[in-house]
Amino acid sequence: MKCTGWARSNSEAHKDEMNNYTTKNIIILFSVSRFELIINNQSNPTRQDIIDKIAGVDALFWYSYERLDDEILDAAGSRLKVVATMTAGLNHIDIDAFKRRKIPLAYTPTVLNKAVADVAVLLALAASRRLRESRIHIEKGLWSGFGVQYLLGTDIENSTVGIVGFGGIGQTVAKRLKAFEVARILYSGHREKPEGKQLGAEFVPLDTLLRESDFVIVSAPLTDETKNMFNDSTFAKMKPTAVFVNIARGAIVDQDALIRALKNGTIFAAGLDVMEPEPLPIDHELLELPNCVLMPHIGCATFKTVAAVAELTARNIILGYENKPLLTPVY
Numbered sequence: 001m002k003c004t005g006w007a008r009s010n011s012e013a014h015k016d017e018m019n020n021y022t023t024k025n026i027i028i029l030f031s032v033s034r035f036e037l038i039i040n041n042q043s044n045p046t047r048q049d050i051i052d053k054i055a056g057v058d059a060l061f062w063y064s065y066e067r068l069d070d071e072i073l074d075a076a077g078s079r080l081k082v083v084a085t086m087t088a089g090l091n092h093i094d095i096d097a098f099k100r101r102k103i104p105l106a107y108t109p110t111v112l113n114k115a116v117a118d119v120a121v122l123l124a125l126a127a128s129r130r131l132r133e134s135r136i137h138i139e140k141g142l143w144s145g146f147g148v149q150y151l152l153g154t155d156i157e158n159s160t161v162g163i164v165g166f167g168g169i170g171q172t173v174a175k176r177l178k179a180f181e182v183a184r185i186l187y188s189g190h191r192e193k194p195e196g197k198q199l200g201a202e203f204v205p206l207d208t209l210l211r212e213s214d215f216v217i218v219s220a221p222l223t224d225e226t227k228n229m230f231n232d233s234t235f236a237k238m239k240p241t242a243v244f245v246n247i248a249r250g251a252i253v254d255q256d257a258l259i260r261a262l263k264n265g266t267i268f269a270a271g272l273d274v275m276e277p278e279p280l281p282i283d284h285e286l287l288e289l290p291n292c293v294l295m296p297h298i299g300c301a302t303f304k305t306v307a308a309v310a311e312l313t314a315r316n317i318i319l320g321y322e323n324k325p326l327l328t329p330v331y
């Protein structure tokens, strides 16, 4: 049995990390199930690199945002029995192609909720307390000492926080926010969730959320409906003191509109773990904005979480190969 894994690591350090903390468990799991594991250690494999190497595998362990579609499934060939993506997001996958071919497909919801929610809170605090600007002040010698008006930020205590997309990650963010004694948690989405009441969160229309929130945190999946959902008109509805956080997918935001909103003071600040494109070019305008805190899409990147996500992916592959029900099937 052959299974191929594709890492998206783009630095030697990241690769070592993968090897030490993630691949070790996977190798053990696969070897006891008598899989031959072909590990791709190539930094930034191109689509063609992937296509060239996956012919004849029984399973794909997908750790990449490369589109997973008919072309890839054709390249893998008729032996392919199961595919598992090491992501909670599914926007890079043509799910219909899997359904048509009846190939089991697994993903990794839930296990990364806490790590990603932590990053949402981290970015909310970092942006509201002007972390990037503060660092610039120190580096450039602009720190002139104590000043009553110096680098004032906005408080999270007693604030209204709006969460757009109240799935597992959004709900975990709400749990964490309790510790900060926020005044209200609002959420929007397709429907009211039973967990909302338990968490003391109010289901409101998006416009209400935008108008009333001091922090707007996006944790919705990227779909045709959410693509560019944050644009000039959405930002215009937000408070000029609002902090915008995105830990979901960059394409949910019209990034040029966000840059305008940050430059013009339409909103106060932003914290982003995701952007477009990824990796962000080093001369991108987002990097020049003092009121924008950026992280390179590492929401789930803790040693423990990545290991758990990798293990779940491997277990799904083994189950799928043995024709058993997947732990976390996509469909």
Ligand SMILES: O=C(O)[C@H](O)CO
Pocket: 086, 087, 088, 089, 090, 112, 248, 297, 299, 300
């Ligand atoms: O979809 C996911 O799993 C997250 O974006 C982690 O990278």
